[in-house]
Amino acid sequence: MSALLSQRWARVAIGLVVPALFLGWWQAQATGGASALAFAPLDSIAATFVELAGNGSLLADMLATLSRSLSGLLVGGTLGIAIGVAMAVWRPLDRVLGPALQAIRQVPMIGWLPLVGLWFGTGQGAELIVVCLSAFFPVLLSTYEGVAHVERRYLEVGRIYGFTPLQRFRLILFPAAMPLILTGMTQGLAFAWIASIATEIVMGAGSGLGVTMQLAQTQQRMDVILVAIIVTAAIGFAINHLFLRLRRHLLRWQAAPL
Amino acid sequence: MTLEARNRPVPHGVPSGLGALSVSDLNKNFVIGGAPRPVLENINLTVKPGEFVSIVGASGCGKSTLLRLIVGLDADYSGDIRLDGERVATTSLDRGIVFQDHRLFPWMTLEQNIELALLNTDTPKARRAQIVAEHIALVNLQGFEKAYPHQLSGGMAQRAAIARALVTEPKVLLLDEPLGALDALTRVHVQNELQRIWMAQRSTMLMVTHDVEEALYLGDRVVVMAPNPGRIRRIVEVDLPHPRDRAAPLLHRLKDEILAELTAAPAAPANLVRLPGREER
Numbered sequence: 001m002s003a004l005l006s007q008r009w010a011r012v013a014i015g016l017v018v019p020a021l022f023l024g025w026w027q028a029q030a031t032g033g034a035s036a037l038a039f040a041p042l043d044s045i046a047a048t049f050v051e052l053a054g055n056g057s058l059l060a061d062m063l064a065t066l067s068r069s070l071s072g073l074l075v076g077g078t079l080g081i082a083i084g085v086a087m088a089v090w091r092p093l094d095r096v097l098g099p100a101l102q103a104i105r106q107v108p109m110i111g112w113l114p115l116v117g118l119w120f121g122t123g124q125g126a127e128l129i130v131v132c133l134s135a136f137f138p139v140l141l142s143t144y145e146g147v148a149h150v151e152r153r154y155l156e157v158g159r160i161y162g163f164t165p166l167q168r169f170r171l172i173l174f175p176a177a178m179p180l181i182l183t184g185m186t187q188g189l190a191f192a193w194i195a196s197i198a199t200e201i202v203m204g205a206g207s208g209l210g211v212t213m214q215l216a217q218t219q220q221r222m223d224v225i226l227v228a229i230i231v232t233a234a235i236g237f238a239i240n241h242l243f244l245r246l247r248r249h250l251l252r253w254q255a256a257p258l
Numbered sequence: 259m260t261l262e263a264r265n266r267p268v269p270h271g272v273p274s275g276l277g278a279l280s281v282s283d284l285n286k287n288f289v290i291g292g293a294p295r296p297v298l299e300n301i302n303l304t305v306k307p308g309e310f311v312s313i314v315g316a317s318g319c320g321k322s323t324l325l326r327l328i329v330g331l332d333a334d335y336s337g338d339i340r341l342d343g344e345r346v347a348t349t350s351l352d353r354g355i356v357f358q359d360h361r362l363f364p365w366m367t368l369e370q371n372i373e374l375a376l377l378n379t380d381t382p383k384a385r386r387a388q389i390v391a392e393h394i395a396l397v398n399l400q401g402f403e404k405a406y407p408h409q410l411s412g413g414m415a416q417r418a419a420i421a422r423a424l425v426t427e428p429k430v431l432l433l434d435e436p437l438g439a440l441d442a443l444t445r446v447h448v449q450n451e452l453q454r455i456w457m458a459q460r461s462t463m464l465m466v467t468h469d470v471e472e473a474l475y476l477g478d479r480v481v482v483m484a485p486n487p488g489r490i491r492r493i494v495e496v497d498l499p500h501p502r503d504r505a506a507p508l509l510h511r512l513k514d515e516i517l518a519e520l521t522a523a524p525a526a527p528a529n530l531v532r533l534p535g536r537e538e539r
Contacts (some may be wrong), residue, residue, distance in 0.1 A: 153361055154361065154363060156361075158347050159330075159331060159349045161351070161374060161377065161378060162349065162350070162351055163375075163377070164378070166376075167377060171363070175365040176364075178365070191297060232348070242365070252405075252406075253364055253365045253406045255408035
């Protein structure tokens with residue numbers, strides 16, 4: 001088994017076993033029996049996929065949701081890193097902001113929707129604000145943890161060699177906190193992706209996979225919903241994978257995990 | 259109490275500004291549970307420029323604390339620490355240190371780790387790479403310039419740390435049990451390297467160790483400390499030229515003497531008793 005797992009194709013094949021079994025069961029349900037109405041047969045899903053991909057609406061949805069997630073991650077993540085670093089290196093700011101942020105963080109992303117809706121309406125701007133908020137907190141908290149807990153022995157090396165505050169940040173605090181910052185970014189990415197789909201479903205502004213799902217629900221288009229779900233899963237999987245590779249590259253100085 | 263008169267001026271014939279270290283009437287307390295507890299009491303020590311002085315003593319005798327004070331990481335003491343007449347208040351590129359843990363930055367290559375020591379020196383940028391390369395050669399690590407610390411063995415990382423400390427050409431190099439974490443064979447090897455480097459550079463070195471044999475093999479003088487509170491018990495002259503022969507009868511005689519003194523003390527902790535048995539090989 002372990003010898004087999006060392007082969008890349010074997011790992012991929014093993015990962016596909018459960019989805020394949022699931023699809024087989026699905027097809028059996030959809031083509032016969034009393035519950036057939038609640039399922040869409042695989043061939044109709046495939047046909048819908050081809051149709052949506054062909055008229056460009058699927059691509060437009062994908063791009064809309066992706067760009068919403070990534071710009072949310074960019075804005076929320078950048079703010080999270082900036083404020084997290086500032087709080088970690090400057091205690092007074094931590095005292096002032098820390099308790100408030102810890103409390104606000106307890107409100108789940110969905111909980112912001114009514115307030116954001118009242119303040120900013122239910123347009124695309126409001127959607128982006130919720131996505132930014134979702135990405136912001138995990139990045140903020142990990143960055144803070146990472147920078148605040150840099151080992152003193154490394155900081156002492158900086159003192160010995162007369163580092164300026166900027167050198168201390170650039171050469172010690174930031175790289176030492178990098179593993180945790182990246183963990184926060186990975187979480188932030190997942191949250192941003194989830195928040196994008198969720199706000200699209202709830203607010204329905206612009207285009208996006210969530211908007212399409214919502215629309216398909218009102219039109220009772222089971223096949224369209226399923227295509228959107230499958231595409232959502234595939235893209236989420238792919239960007240997470242890309243992000244892990246980026247992380248591995250940035251942290252190549254760490255000993256390889258066993 | 260000490261062989262050296264306190265605050266003795268730098269001896270004639272030796273140019274000043276070369277790393278004459280003087281510690282006088284040094285006292286240091288830690289506050290434990292609200293009450294001050296002395297860790298160093300009345301330390302007086304003068305190290306001549308270019309001299310290698312070893313400090314031995316049981317754990318808890320404050321020898322590492324002494325080095326932290328001298329290097330300037332802790333300025334909370336009473337008394338006087340001076341390097342070439344100037345009082346030590348904070349860290350300075352004049353005073354280098356090698357810690358027991360190598361403290362290389364894991365996110366930098368060996369080369370980058372050594373080069374960072376030069377960041378705030380007035381060494382011209384164009385020469386830095388060459389100086390780094392020379393120091394990597396000095397500690398025999400050619401070929402590992404691009405290696406990250408986790409790719410180096412313990413002995414290699416410690417040698418890299420020594421190179422980083424030497425690259426700024428400090429007037430005095432402090433060594434805080436630099437070989438304590440190494441296995442016996444690597445240790446002997448790095449001791450030889452250290453002796454070779456010191457003979458080549460002739461900078462002032464002050465090394466803390468709990469290995470009496472190591473202290474005697476490398477030191478021109480060995481300061482024997484007593485614990486609770488840390489104080490200087492005795493300073494032993496090791497009147498042998500470098501490079502030294504480990505089998506020299508004088509070294510063995512002095513070792514027995516110092517060990518007897520350290521273990522006979524009523525305050526000596528139990529963990530010191532194992533030393534003689536281990537050294538007998």
